[in-house]
Amino acid sequence: MGDLDFEANLKDGIAVDWPVRYKDIQPWYDYVEKYIGVSGQNEGLFQLPDGVFQPPFEYNCLEKSVKKRVKEVLGRDIIMGRTAHITVEGGWKGRGTCQTRNRCMRGCPYGAYFSSNASTLPAAEATGNMTIRPFSIVTDIILNDDATRAKGVRIRDAETLETHEYFAKVIFICASTFGSTQILLNSTSERFPDGLGNDSGELGCNVMDHHFLVGAYGTSDDFKDQTTKGRRPTGIYIPRFRNIDEKSKMPNFIRGYGFQGGAGRQGWWRYIPEAQFGTEFKAALSQSGNWTFGITAFGESLPYHENRIYINRELKDKYDLPTLTMDVEWKTNEWEMRKDMKETAVEILEAGGLRNVNAYEDSSNPGLAIHEMGTARMGHDPKTSVLNKWNQIHSVPNIFVTDGSFMTSASCVNPSLTYMAFTARAANHAVEELKKGNL
């Protein structure tokens, strides 16, 4: 994210202003990128700041051709997707180099794709200070007598259903956006009857996600003599180009979207819909099909106070804990943006020289993009936000909340790197404050 995102709420008069700017978080993006290893390329784009990158993956022949044409015809950039894959020869911090086999979602056997299993947990273990207690569901936070500091957490053992308590000077809640908010909402007391740190009434509100599953695809008759090698674990990215300056202002929606996509040759699976058999069919299966190119948009959603999650004390889960109810809808800005995503996807592919270009749109209900954000937002003012600019709960500063719940607006880019940068910054701040005796 860049200042286009951090300044957006203030400029648009939406929700509350971010209490940070890009200059505050930029060193922490660099810190995280160096640590986790991110492949990509510096492009000099204001709307998608550069970083510290390992070598990018390569475009295939059709992507190169479409990239060139789209730049010439529309002036828009197509760049290689930036991903947390090790691409330097010889590996990185004990992790292997990516073999381009694309089994990352199963947990990379080389540790080439960043994950806690491959990277941060081994690092924590190496300190000798790590204790992991599995099967532990945090039910609530224990406060001190005057409710100004947290003392510890209460957990329910998922196997025995026993309750245990653990105590600490500082508590980081990083249980995923809804998980963290659920813990806070469930931590009620005389001082915080509506959830811990909820003086503002914003805890659980302002749910955001990206809306997606709208785009286009087309085919190409070129490059019949070429194919791809390996399974590149990323695709191309088209950075946001709407509402980034005066020229690109849209009349019917604010904010913007980017496209993720890529090109490849069709394989044997193109025959799945047809029940066939015989020698010719078998021979055809061994040949590559047409080149295809597809793009899918990921759009920013706005933080609406009434889009919220709340504790349902009537409906309990199998651990006898209250469940969470989600009440969220897209509104006019998202629906108007989707119309433009669809039309623009077709325009881009046609400009790229593709044939048989078709738009598509599937329903994209909130939550489907699994980028939930915003339910304990940060802000300048305790009356309108839950966290301060260091991710501390305004009224209980030894609790830090560092997953997507702190997000004040959503941007249209994938959010994990931002969560990690804010987490690293918050951890550093916690150490400094502990040393000063402030926590």
Ligand code: SF4
């Ligand atoms: S493609 Fe994915 S699973 Fe395979 S080596 Fe690379 S990161 Fe690991």
